[in-house]
Amino acid sequence: MKxxxxxxxxxxxxxxxxxxxxxxxxxxxxxxxKHRKPIGIExxxxxxxxxxxxxxxxxxxxxxxxxxxxxxxxxxxDDCIVCDLCAKICPVDCxxxxxxxxxxxxxxxxxxTTKRLYAAKFDIDMAKCCxxxxxxTVCPTECLTMTKTYDxxxxxxxxMVYHFTDLSPEQxxxxxxxxxxxxxxxxxxxxxxAVVEIDKNKGNTEDIALKDKPEAKEEKPEVKPAAKPVFKxxxxxxxxxxxxxxxxxxxxxxx
Amino acid sequence: MLAxxxxxxxxxxxxxxxxxxxxxxxxxxxxRYGPMEVGYKGLAQxxxxxxxxxxxxxxxxSAADRKLFILAPVVIFTSVLAGYxxxxxxxxxxxxxxxxxxxxxxxxxxLDVAGIxxxxxxxxxxxxxxxALRAVAQIISYEIPLTLTVLSVVMxxxxxxxxxxxxxxxxxxxxxxVYSNEHNYLFGIKALGIDVTxxxxxxxxxxxxxxxxxxxxxIFFISSxxxxxxxxxDIPEAxxxxxxxxxxxxxxxxxAFLFLAEYSMMLLVCFLAAILFLGSWNTxxxxxxxxxxxNWTSGAPGTLAGNVWGAFWLLSKAFFLIxxxxxxxxxxPRLRVDQLMKLSWKVLTPAxxxxxxxxxxxxxxxx
Numbered sequence: 001m002k003x004x005x006x007x008x009x010x011x012x013x014x015x016x017x018x019x020x021x022x023x024x025x026x027x028x029x030x031x032x033x034k035h036r037k038p039i040g041i042e043x044x045x046x047x048x049x050x051x052x053x054x055x056x057x058x059x060x061x062x063x064x065x066x067x068x069x070x071x072x073x074x075x076x077x078d079d080c081i082v083c084d085l086c087a088k089i090c091p092v093d094c095x096x097x098x099x100x101x102x103x104x105x106x107x108x109x110x111x112x113t114t115k116r117l118y119a120a121k122f123d124i125d126m127a128k129c130c131x132x133x134x135x136x137t138v139c140p141t142e143c144l145t146m147t148k149t150y151d152x153x154x155x156x157x158x159x160m161v162y163h164f165t166d167l168s169p170e171q172x173x174x175x176x177x178x179x180x181x182x183x184x185x186x187x188x189x190x191x192x193x194a195v196v197e198i199d200k201n202k203g204n205t206e207d208i209a210l211k212d213k214p215e216a217k218e219e220k221p222e223v224k225p226a227a228k229p230v231f232k233x234x235x236x237x238x239x240x241x242x243x244x245x246x247x248x249x250x251x252x253x254x255x
Numbered sequence: 256m257l258a259x260x261x262x263x264x265x266x267x268x269x270x271x272x273x274x275x276x277x278x279x280x281x282x283x284x285x286x287r288y289g290p291m292e293v294g295y296k297g298l299a300q301x302x303x304x305x306x307x308x309x310x311x312x313x314x315x316x317s318a319a320d321r322k323l324f325i326l327a328p329v330v331i332f333t334s335v336l337a338g339y340x341x342x343x344x345x346x347x348x349x350x351x352x353x354x355x356x357x358x359x360x361x362x363x364x365x366l367d368v369a370g371i372x373x374x375x376x377x378x379x380x381x382x383x384x385x386x387a388l389r390a391v392a393q394i395i396s397y398e399i400p401l402t403l404t405v406l407s408v409v410m411x412x413x414x415x416x417x418x419x420x421x422x423x424x425x426x427x428x429x430x431x432x433v434y435s436n437e438h439n440y441l442f443g444i445k446a447l448g449i450d451v452t453x454x455x456x457x458x459x460x461x462x463x464x465x466x467x468x469x470x471x472x473x474i475f476f477i478s479s480x481x482x483x484x485x486x487x488x489d490i491p492e493a494x495x496x497x498x499x500x501x502x503x504x505x506x507x508x509x510x511a512f513l514f515l516a517e518y519s520m521m522l523l524v525c526f527l528a529a530i531l532f533l534g535s536w537n538t539x540x541x542x543x544x545x546x547x548x549x550n551w552t553s554g555a556p557g558t559l560a561g562n563v564w565g566a567f568w569l570l571s572k573a574f575f576l577i578x579x580x581x582x583x584x585x586x587x588p589r590l591r592v593d594q595l596m597k598l599s600w601k602v603l604t605p606a607x608x609x610x611x612x613x614x615x616x617x618x619x620x621x622x
Contacts, residue, residue, distance in 0.1 A: 011602060018587070025284045025586040032283030055288050 040064040070133055071150035073124050075164040079109040079143035082117035086135035086144050094128035095135060096121060100175045103182045109141045119165045120172035126152070127160035258350040262339040265570075270518040271301045273577065280581040305511065313507035316379065323377035328509045331370030332516040337363045338523050343418040345536050345565030346427065346556030356417040357405055360527065361398075364482070367520065368394050371491070371501050374513070378504035386500025389592070390491030393481055396599040397488075401478035403607035404471040407614040408531045411443070411465050411621070417530055424464070425537030426455030426549050427556050442466055443621045455549035456541025460534035465617050471610045472532040474603050476576070479524035481599070483517065486584040493589060521580060522573060529572035536565030 034052030038061040039045060056063065065071070087095040098121035106115040136144050154160055167175065275290065275298065282289030290297030315324055340363075341356035343349040353359060368391050375387020412420045422431045429435050429452065441449040443464040451458045462468045481488035484500075492500030502513045529535060540548035553568070554560030590598065 007601065021586045022582065025582055028286060029280065029283045029582065032286065035288075052286065053283070053288055054286050057288065057291060 038063055040066070042066065065148040065150065067148065069148040069150070070131055070146040072126060072147050072152055073129065073135070073162070074145055074147045075122060075124070076143040076145075077119060077122065077164050077166045079111070079141045080119060080122065080164075081109060081113055081115050081141055082119045082122070083140060085138045085140065089134045089138050091132060091134065092128050092130050094125040094130075096123045096125075098122075098172075100172060101179050102175065103178050109143070111141055113141055118167055118172065118175050120167060120169075120175070122164040123161050124164065125161045127157055258342075258344060258348050259340075261344055261348060262342070262350070263336070266336065266339070266519045266522060267515070269522050270515045271305065273518050273521070274301045274304070276577075277581050277584075280578070281585045284582070284585045308511045309508055311507040313509060314504075316504050318379045319504065320377040320379065323373045324504075325509075327370050327374035327377060328505070328512040328516070329370075330373060331367055332512055332519070334363055334366035334370060335516050335519045335523060337366075339519075339526075341417055342523075342526050342530065343421050343536065344569060345562040346418075346422075347562055348566070349418050352416065352418055354414075354416050357409060357415045357420075360417075361402055361405065364520070364523065365394075365398065367516075374505070375501040378501070380504050382497045382499070382503045383501050386491045386493075386497045386503070389497075390484060390501055392592075393484075393488060393491060393595060396596060397478040397481035397603075400474050400599060400603035400607040401482060403604065403611050404475040404478070405527075405531060407465075407468070407471050407607070407611045408461055410611070410614045410618055411461065411468075413618070417535075420461075421530055421535030421537070422556075424459050424461055424534040426453055426459070426542070426553070427537075427561075428452060428459075430556055439464065440621070443617060445621060451541075454541045454543075455537065457534065457539045458541050459537070460532070460539075462532045462534075464621075465614060467610055467613055467617075468532055470606065471614075472528065474607050474610070475528055475532065476579075477598075478603060479528060480580065480583065481595070483520040483524055485521065485580055487587040487589050488595060489589055490592060490595065521577060525573040525576035525580070526569070528576055529569060533572050533576075534568075536569040538564065538568055 031051040032053055034049065036049060036052065036054050036056060037045075038056055040063050082097060082099045084097050084099065087093075087097045097119060100118040100120045102116050102118055106118065108114055131146070133146060136142075136146055165172070278300070279289040279297075290300035293299045293303045315321060338360050340350040341353055341360050371390045371394075372387050375383040375385075375390070378384070408420070409415055412423055414420060414423075419431070419433065422428050422434060423437075423439070428437060428439065437452075438450050439452045439459045441447055441451050441458060441463075457463060462472055480486075484491050491497075492502070497503070502510060505513055538549050538552040540552050542549045553564040554562070
C-alpha cells in the first residue's frame with residue numbers, strides 16, 4: 001500500500017463500482033416489464049429476447065413439445081400382436097405382458113399383420129421406465145409409441161402402472177378356458193387320428209399348438225411386409241421353429 | 256393520539272406491503288416473477304405468510320432466560336415505535352411537538368440495541384449471541400456518523416424540533432409564528448440575494464439549502480442501513496453464517512414481532528431522512544412565475560388539503576427511499592466485519608465531521 005493516496009483511491013473506486021452495480025440491477029428492474037413467451041426452440045424468435053423475466057409459469061405456460069417428443073409410452077392395443085419383444089428388450093423390465101393364445105385368428109392390425117394372441121395383461125410401469133425408447137424401435141407393428149405427455153405424476157405409485165389390455169380379467173379368463181378346451185378337443189382328435197396312423201399329422205398339430213404362434217410373432221418383428229409370405233409356410237412346416245428364435249435372439253444383441 | 260393511530264397503522268400496513276414489495280423487487284432484479292400464486296399477482300402472499308406465522312407454535316427454548324426472552328421483542332418494537340412519536344406526518348399531525356425531537360428520536364432508537372442484546376443473550380444460543388454482539392458493535396459504530404450528519408442539519412436549521420425543520424423547507428415557513436420573518440435564500444447564501452421563500456419546492460429542501468448535504472444525505476443513508484441491520488450491513492443476521500442472528504431462536508408471534516420491528520425501523524429511518532434532507536412533507540415542485548406548482552400541489556397548514564398533501568409527499572419520499580434500500584440490498588454483497596468498521600471509522604465519520612464543520616460556517620452565510 002502506498003502512502004497518502006490509498007484511502008481516497010479506495011473511496012473513488014468504491015463509488016464507481018457501487019454506481020455501476022446499481023446501474024446493472026436497475027436496468028434489470030426496468031427490463032422486468034418484459035417477459036419470455038412460451039415458445040419452443042423451433043420458433044425463430046426463440047433467441048430474440050435476451051432481456052426481461054425468463055421464468056415461465058409452468059402449469060399455466062408451457063414450452064410446446066415437438067410432435068416426436070419421447071415421453072410417456074402409449075400402446076395402441078388394436079395394433080398389438082402381443083409379440084413380447086418390447087418386454088424382452090426393456091432394460092429396466094417395466095413392461096409386463098401375459099399372452100393368451102386365441103382359438104382362431106383375432107383380426108388384422110392396421111398394417112395387415114394377423115393377430116393370434118390376446119393380451120391378458122399389458123402393463124407398463126412408467127415409474128420404472130427410463131425413456132430409452134428401445135421398445136418402440138423393436139415393435140414390429142409400431143403400435144408402441146412415445147407420446148408428448150410428460151407431466152403425469154400421481155399421488156399413488158400404483159397409478160403409474162398403465163394397463164393397455166382391452167380385455168377385462170374375466171374375459172381373459174374366458175379366453176384361456178376357450179383355448180384349453182380347444183386344446184383338449186384337438187388332443188382327442190389327435191388320439192383318434194393316431195389310432196388310425198400317420199406321424200406327420202401328429203407332429204404338425206403339436207407344433208401348431210405349442211410353437212407356431214410364438215414363432216409367428218417372433219418372425220414379424222424383422223420385416224413387416226415381408227413377414228407375411230414367410231408367415232404362412234411356417235404354419236405347415238416343422239423345421240422352421242429353430243430359425244426364428246435365432247433371429248430374434250440375434251437382433252437384440254446386435255442393437 | 257391521531258398521529259399514534261396513523262403511524263401504527265402505517266407501520267403495520269407497511270410491514271405487510273414491504274415484504275411483498277421486497278420479494279417483487281428482488282425478483283425483478285433477478286429476472287424472476289416473485290410471488291404469483293396467492294391472490295392476483297401474489298398480492299395476498301404476505302397475508303398468507305402472516306397467518307402461517309401466527310398459527311405457529313411459540314417456542315421458548317428450555318435453556319433460555321425466559322423473562323428476557325419474552326421481554327426482548329417488546330423492548331425492540333417499543334423503542335422503534337416510540338421513535339415515531341416525534342415524527343411529523345403532515346403540518347398538523349405529529350405525536351409530540353417536543354422541542355428535543357431529534358435528540359429524543361436518536362436516544363430512543365438506541366434502546367433498540369439493548370433489546371437486540373437481550374434477545375441474543377437470552378436465547379442461550381451461539382448464533383444468537385454472536386449475532387447480538389455483531390449487531391451492537393455495528394449499531395454503536397454507525398450511530399456516530401449518523402448523529403454527526405443529523406447534527407449538521409440541526410446546525411443549519413437551528414432547531415431540534417422535527418416539525419420546525421419541516422416548516423423551514425417549504426413555502427409555508429412564514430405561516431409558523433417563530434419563522435414569520437425568516438427568509439430562505441438559494442443555497443442558503445444570503446449574499447446571493449435570491450429569495451426562494453415563496454418559490455418553495457426542491458429549492459428550499461435542506462439538500463439544496465446546503466448543497467454539501469447531498470454527501471451528508473448519503474452518509475446518513477448508509478448509516479441508517481447499518482442501523483436497521485439491512486443488507487449490505489446485515490452481518491448481525493448473516494444467514495450464511497449465523498442462521499438468523501439474534502432472532503435464531505424466535506418463532507411464531509415473537510418472530511413476527513421482531514420482523515415488524517425491523518421493517519418499522521426501515522421506515523423510521525427513511526422518514527427521518529426525508530424529513531431532515533428531502534423537504535419533509537413539502538412538495539418537490541417549485542412555483543415558477545405564474546405557474547404556482549408548489550401551491551397547487553400542497554395546501555395551507557390547518558386545512559384538510561394541506562394535511563393530505565403533506566402526508567402524501569412525506570410517504571412518497573419515504574417509500575422512494577425504501578425502494579432504494581431494497582435495490583441496494585439486492586445489489587451489493589455483505590460487508591466483512593473489518594470492512595464494516597473501516598467504512599464507519601475511516602470514511603464516514605471523518606467525512607461527517609468535515610461536513611459538520613462546513614455546516615457551521617455555512618450557517619454564518621445564511622444569516
